[in-house]
Amino acid sequence: MKNLKPFILAITASMLMVSCSDNETNTIDDANAKLFASHSHETCSYIDSYWGSNAYISSTIVNQSETNFIKNQNVKIADVFNISTIPLYFAKGSGTANAISYGSGYIIYGEELYNMALSQGGRISCAMVQAHEVGHQLQYQNNLPTRRESTARxxxxxxxxxxxxxxxxxxxxxxxxxxxxxxxxxxxxxxxYNTTSSGHHGTPAQRRSAFRLGYLLGDYNLSVSSFDYNFFYYYDNYVLPGALRQHLEKPADIDEDLHNFILSKMEELRKINSGEISEEEFEKL
Ligand SMILES: [Zn+2]
Incomplete structure (x- = not known):
């Protein structure tokens, strides 16, 4: 879990340039099968600056079983959020400890990151990364998050x-x-902990509490925009300040049952965020 290379889990890119040995240049974001095939071999490897110079696009990741698994997850994720399946590509080779959600509507999942997730947490971690990347597509599609900060947090x-x-x-x-x-x-x-860096993803404790809050909200059926609204209402007003602000009045547009349920978990979320709950305790919640 330590000494991992830094990942970029989201970037906005208008297109993905792929240069071949014959100097042909093209994009793969139209999911054109012929184009994809012609750019997926090693003689035509350069993807973009976010990937290793010898990394290349592939139609599989790790092996056929993992490829089928993550593709199936990608379909299910889209289904849960009621969107069309996001085109998913794989990057192989060195310099692929990354997964990137591109602003032009597709995701590239790197094999090194996939293997890291698989070995550290099993398939559920691989699926979590993919859901996080699709989450960025939801943000692109809906101009989210509504909360803006100076970093990516x-x-x-x-x-x-x-x-x-x-x-x-x-x-x-x-x-x-x-x-x-x-x-x-x-x-x-x-x-x-690079809290002033533009690429700051949140501290480990904040990432845990964000994941936990999303998991709790999964007890309810929320549209993407209402997820955003609820998520930041509780995150900003309760989790980040680290105080139980029971005096806050529930906004009229938040479901009463959901509100009572999330509030019942607020002390727990606050402790996760402050680090008062240990990893082991957290797993038992
Ligand atoms: Zn990300």
Missing amino acids: ATELEADGFAGYYIKKPNGYNATWTQASAAYNFAASIGD
Whole structure:
């Protein structure tokens, strides 16, 4: 869980340039099969500056079984959020400890990151990363998050929240909290303390509490925009300040049952965020 390379889990890119040995240049974001095939071999390897210079696009990741698993997850994630399936590509080779959600509507999942997630937390961690990346697509599509910060933190924490929501949903990963612990631990392990860096993803504790809040919200059926509204209402007013602000009046547009349920978990969420709850205790919640 330690000494991981830094990941970029979201970037906005208008297109993905792929240069070949014959100097042909093209984009793969139209999911054109012929184009994809012609750019997926090693003689034509350069993807973009976010990937290793010898990394290349592939139609599989790890092996056929893992490829089928993550593709199936990608379909289920889209289903839970009621969107069209997001085109998913794989990057192989060195310099692929990354997964990137591109602003032009597709995701590239790197094999090195996939293997890291698989070995540290099993398939649920691999699925969590994919749900986080799809979360960024939801943000692109809906101009979210509504909360803006000078760093990527709010964007990244909300993506962790979307991932938690998916991991909980009965028609999603449908995991119990004990099963989900591997996934949130993996998310926490790639948190950072570079709080003034533009790429700041949230501290490990904040990533855990964001994932947990999303998981709790998974008990309810929320549209993407109402997820955003609820997520930041509780995160900003209760989790981040680290205080139980019971005096706050429930906004009229928040469901009463949901409100009482989330408030009943607020002391727990606050302790996760402050670090008062240990990793082991957290897994037992
Ligand atoms: Zn991200």
